Amino acid sequence: MRFLCDAMLGGLAKWLRAAGYDAYYAREGTDVSDRTLVAKALEEGRVLLTSDGGFLERKPVRDGRVGFLKVPHLPLEDQLRLVVEQFGLVRRQSRCMECNGELDVVPRAAVAERVPPGVSGDHERFFRCQDCGRVFWHGSHWQRIDDRLGRVI
Secondary structure, three states: OEEEEOOOOHHHHHHHHHOOOEEEEOOOOOOOOHHHHHHHHHHHOOEEEEOOHHHHHOHHHHOOOOOEEEOOOOOHHHHHHHHHHHHOOOOOOOEOOOOOOEEEEEOHHHHHHHOOOOHHHHOOOEEEEOOOOOEEEOOHHHHHHHHHHHOOO
């Protein structure tokens, strides 16, 4: 399942990525017109997540060719819970929370020069984004992410 989050749902996109789902985020400043977003969702087989009910007026959404969920203005955790329950999502390997790329497990030696001193000695598993090259590891922040996701998915 792949998602397209409109410009109002950037936080939701990041948490869907943390849960392991491909979630494109239509950032402000790019072409975020309803027509463009519906076309992208249709072309890429994405479910459109938006807080704007106006999308229901678009033919591909009305006739069911584009999956759609109106996500109300709720606390982020409640928005995520709504999407998880609506689509029966299960937890998967996380994606890059910044760019949405897939993460590869990489050896410590491959990233030792790219992490803070001491981190490479304290951790066994490292992940590198296939798209942007960012390096991740399960540090103290990961426990908070994992706990939050565990309450929802």
